[in-house]
Amino acid sequence: MNENKAPEVINQFTGEKWYYSDTVKEHFFHPRNLLWERPKNQNEFDAEGMVGSPACGDMMQMWMKVDRNTERVIDLKWKTFGCASAIAATSIYSVILTENGGMTLDDALKVKPQDVMKRLGGLPNRKIHCSVLADKAFQKTANDYFRKTGQNHRIVVEGARVVDPTLNITDKDIEEAVLEGAQTLDEVQKKLKVGIGASEEVKTDIESLVRFYSDKYYG
Amino acid sequence: MKNKNKIKVGKRVYLDHAAATPMDPRVFEAMEPFWVKNFGNAGGLYEEGRIAKEAVQKSREAIARLIFAKPEEIIFTSGGTEADNLAIFGTANFFKKGHIITSKFEHHAVLNPCLELEKRGFDVTYLEVGSEGIVNPEDFKKALRADTVLVSIMYANNEIGTIQPIAEIGKIIQNYRLQSANSRLIFHTDACQAAAYLDMNVNELGVDLMTVNGGKIYGPKGAGFLYKKSGVKITPMIFGGGQEMRMRSGTESAPLIVGMAKAFEIAALEREKESARLCELRDYFISELFQKITKIVLNGHDKKRLPNNVNVSILDIEGEALILFMDAHGVSFSTGSACTSESLDPSHVILALGKPYEFAHSSMRFTLGRSTNKEDLDYVLSELPKTVAWLRRVSPLELDPNAASMSHPEAFAGENLRVKAKSKSYK
Incomplete structure (x- = not known):
C-alpha cells in the first residue's frame, strides 16, 4: 500500500475529496426496493437477514423472494439505518441482484463490494465500509434461505480466526x-x-x- | 415505489454558528486597510511599521479592557487550536512533569494534547460530566493533587453548549493555592464558544489562561488569542523573532488582529441583548421540536447552556443522512455521528453524557446566530419532521428513548466483536 496516500477521504475512482457521485445521490434521495411495510406474515418472503448494529452507526435488514426452480432472486427488499452511502449502497445492491430477471443465488453471492462501488461511481475510502455491509447482509439472507430449504451444506458462515x-x-x-x-x-x-x-x-x-x-x- | 422527496431550492437557513460565523461587515471594513494600503511589518521603525504596530497595540488594548486584563496579557495566535496548544504544552513544557485535570468532553484541541502528554509521562484525570453535561465542582475538588500543574476546563461545550462552573472552579483553585503547598498550578479555560455570550471578566472567572477564537464570533478565521495572566510562566511553542512578548514569534498579522479585536468589541457590546433574543428563540425551537417529532432527546442541561445551542438526538436515524437531506432543503446544521468524522468515531461528548453509541449517531446540533429569526426556525420546523419521518421509514430501527445501554447487542453476535450490554456479554 502506498505510504504517501492521503487520508481516507479521497475517492479512489474519481480522485475527488469527500464527495458523493450523482448515482449515490440519486439512490440516496430515491432509494429502490425499499421495504415500506414490515411483512405481516412469515411466509411473505422466503428469507431475511440482518447485519450491523445501531451502535456502529450502520444496520441493514434484507428480505428476499427466490424462484425455487431457477433459484433466481425475484425480489430483494431492505431497510437501512446509516449514512447516505449505506442507503445508496443497499439500494444499488438490490438493483444489481434483481435487474434483468434476477441473478441466481450463486451469481448473487459472487457480487463483491467493489462491484457495488463501481456501479455507485465510487465512494470515498472511509465509506467503503458501507458497501461491504450490503454484501454481508445478503450472505446472511442467503444463509437463511439455505437453512429454510434444507440446504445446510450451502451455508457460508464467515469463520473468524x-x-x-x-x-x-x-x-x-x-x-x-x-x-x-x-x-x-x-x-x-x-x-x-x-x-x-x-x-x-x-x-x-x-x-x-x-x-x-x-x-x-x-x- | 417512488417517494415524494421534492427538493426545494432557494433561501438557505444556516444553523451551524458553533462551527463558523459569517464575518460582520464592520469587522471586514476595519480589516480592509491593512491588507494592501497599510501592509507594514509592525517591527519596522518607519511609518509603515508604526501604522501596523499602532493598530496591533490598539487591538490588544481594546481586548484587554473588555476582559479586565492588561494589554501585555493578550497573546495573539492563529486561532483557538493554537491558543489551546500553547496553554497546555506551554504549561507542560515549563513544569516537565506532573498531574493534569481536564474533562471528558473537552474540544479535541485540548483532549488530544492531553492524550499526547499522557504518552510523555504526565498523569491526566478526565473528569466526568454527568448526564446533564456539567462538571461537578465537588468532583473537581477531589481530583486536585499536590502535583497538579494544570487544570483545563472549557467555559462552554462546543457540541451541547452546556456552561461549566468556571468561576466556582476558579475559587476552589484560589483556596487550594492558599491552603496547600501547591501554589503554582495553572488554570486554563477554552472560551471559544462562550466568548459571544458569557461574562468574559478574567478576574471574576479566576483563570490564568483563556482561549478565544475570532472565527466563532463573526471575526476572521485564523485569528485568536490566549489571555495569559502576568506572572504565569509557560514555555513558548513557536520560537523566532520574539513577537507577542516572546510567547508567539512570527510577524503580527495586523489585518487579522484588527479584525479579531473589532469582532470581540462588537460581541461584548451586543452580548446581553443578543443572548436574551437567542435564548427565547432557542427555547421556542426546542419546545416545537419536541411537539413535532417523536422519540427525540435533548442533550445537555436545558437552561445552563449557550443561548444559541440546541442539541438533540433524533432516534432511529443517522445524522449524516438527515444532514444531506436537509441540506437539499436549504438547511445547514451538524451531527455527532461517526459517519461525518474523520476518525469514524461518534461524538465523544454525547458518549460522555452516558448515552449509548446510537444516541451519538443520531445527535444533531443546531446553533443559531445573529441572522437567525423565527421565520428561519419555522421553516426548519416545517421541513425537518417530514424528512425525519421519511428516514424513519428507511430505517429498520425501533430504539428506546430512555435507553442507557446499547440496543440490538445480538446484532454483534457472530461478528466477533465483544459487546457488553445489560450486564450480559455477547459474542
Missing part, C-alpha cells in the same frame, strides 16, 4: 479496523482500544492481516 489469544482478537476485528481507516498496527490498536500484539509473532501476524485487508479494500 483468533490472532491474539490473550485478548481474543480475531481477523474479523482487524478487518473492521482497516475498514474504519486504520492503516498501521498502531492505528488498529487505537480502533480496538486495546494494546494488541503481546509477542513478536502475534505482531507480525496482525501486520500481515492489516496489509491483506488494506489491499483487499483499498489496493
Whole structure:
C-alpha cells in the first residue's frame, strides 16, 4: 500500500475529496426496493437477514423472494439505518441482484463490494465500509434461505480466526479496523482500544492481516 | 415505489454558528486597510511599521479592557487550536512533569494534547460530566493533587453548549493555592464558544489562561488569542523573532488582529441583548421540536447552556443522512455521528453524557446566530419532521428513548466483536 496516500477521504475512482457521485445521490434521495411495510406474515418472503448494529452507526435488514426452480432472486427488499452511502449502497445492491430477471443465488453471492462501488461511481475510502455491509447482509439472507430449504451444506458462515489469544482478537476485528481507516498496527490498536500484539509473532501476524485487508479494500 | 422527496431550492437557513460565523461587515471594513494600503511589518521603525504596530497595540488594548486584563496579557495566535496548544504544552513544557485535570468532553484541541502528554509521562484525570453535561465542582475538588500543574476546563461545550462552573472552579483553585503547598498550578479555560455570550471578566472567572477564537464570533478565521495572566510562566511553542512578548514569534498579522479585536468589541457590546433574543428563540425551537417529532432527546442541561445551542438526538436515524437531506432543503446544521468524522468515531461528548453509541449517531446540533429569526426556525420546523419521518421509514430501527445501554447487542453476535450490554456479554 502506498505510504504517501492521503487520508481516507479521497475517492479512489474519481480522485475527488469527500464527495458523493450523482448515482449515490440519486439512490440516496430515491432509494429502490425499499421495504415500506414490515411483512405481516412469515411466509411473505422466503428469507431475511440482518447485519450491523445501531451502535456502529450502520444496520441493514434484507428480505428476499427466490424462484425455487431457477433459484433466481425475484425480489430483494431492505431497510437501512446509516449514512447516505449505506442507503445508496443497499439500494444499488438490490438493483444489481434483481435487474434483468434476477441473478441466481450463486451469481448473487459472487457480487463483491467493489462491484457495488463501481456501479455507485465510487465512494470515498472511509465509506467503503458501507458497501461491504450490503454484501454481508445478503450472505446472511442467503444463509437463511439455505437453512429454510434444507440446504445446510450451502451455508457460508464467515469463520473468524483468533490472532491474539490473550485478548481474543480475531481477523474479523482487524478487518473492521482497516475498514474504519486504520492503516498501521498502531492505528488498529487505537480502533480496538486495546494494546494488541503481546509477542513478536502475534505482531507480525496482525501486520500481515492489516496489509491483506488494506489491499483487499483499498489496493 | 417512488417517494415524494421534492427538493426545494432557494433561501438557505444556516444553523451551524458553533462551527463558523459569517464575518460582520464592520469587522471586514476595519480589516480592509491593512491588507494592501497599510501592509507594514509592525517591527519596522518607519511609518509603515508604526501604522501596523499602532493598530496591533490598539487591538490588544481594546481586548484587554473588555476582559479586565492588561494589554501585555493578550497573546495573539492563529486561532483557538493554537491558543489551546500553547496553554497546555506551554504549561507542560515549563513544569516537565506532573498531574493534569481536564474533562471528558473537552474540544479535541485540548483532549488530544492531553492524550499526547499522557504518552510523555504526565498523569491526566478526565473528569466526568454527568448526564446533564456539567462538571461537578465537588468532583473537581477531589481530583486536585499536590502535583497538579494544570487544570483545563472549557467555559462552554462546543457540541451541547452546556456552561461549566468556571468561576466556582476558579475559587476552589484560589483556596487550594492558599491552603496547600501547591501554589503554582495553572488554570486554563477554552472560551471559544462562550466568548459571544458569557461574562468574559478574567478576574471574576479566576483563570490564568483563556482561549478565544475570532472565527466563532463573526471575526476572521485564523485569528485568536490566549489571555495569559502576568506572572504565569509557560514555555513558548513557536520560537523566532520574539513577537507577542516572546510567547508567539512570527510577524503580527495586523489585518487579522484588527479584525479579531473589532469582532470581540462588537460581541461584548451586543452580548446581553443578543443572548436574551437567542435564548427565547432557542427555547421556542426546542419546545416545537419536541411537539413535532417523536422519540427525540435533548442533550445537555436545558437552561445552563449557550443561548444559541440546541442539541438533540433524533432516534432511529443517522445524522449524516438527515444532514444531506436537509441540506437539499436549504438547511445547514451538524451531527455527532461517526459517519461525518474523520476518525469514524461518534461524538465523544454525547458518549460522555452516558448515552449509548446510537444516541451519538443520531445527535444533531443546531446553533443559531445573529441572522437567525423565527421565520428561519419555522421553516426548519416545517421541513425537518417530514424528512425525519421519511428516514424513519428507511430505517429498520425501533430504539428506546430512555435507553442507557446499547440496543440490538445480538446484532454483534457472530461478528466477533465483544459487546457488553445489560450486564450480559455477547459474542
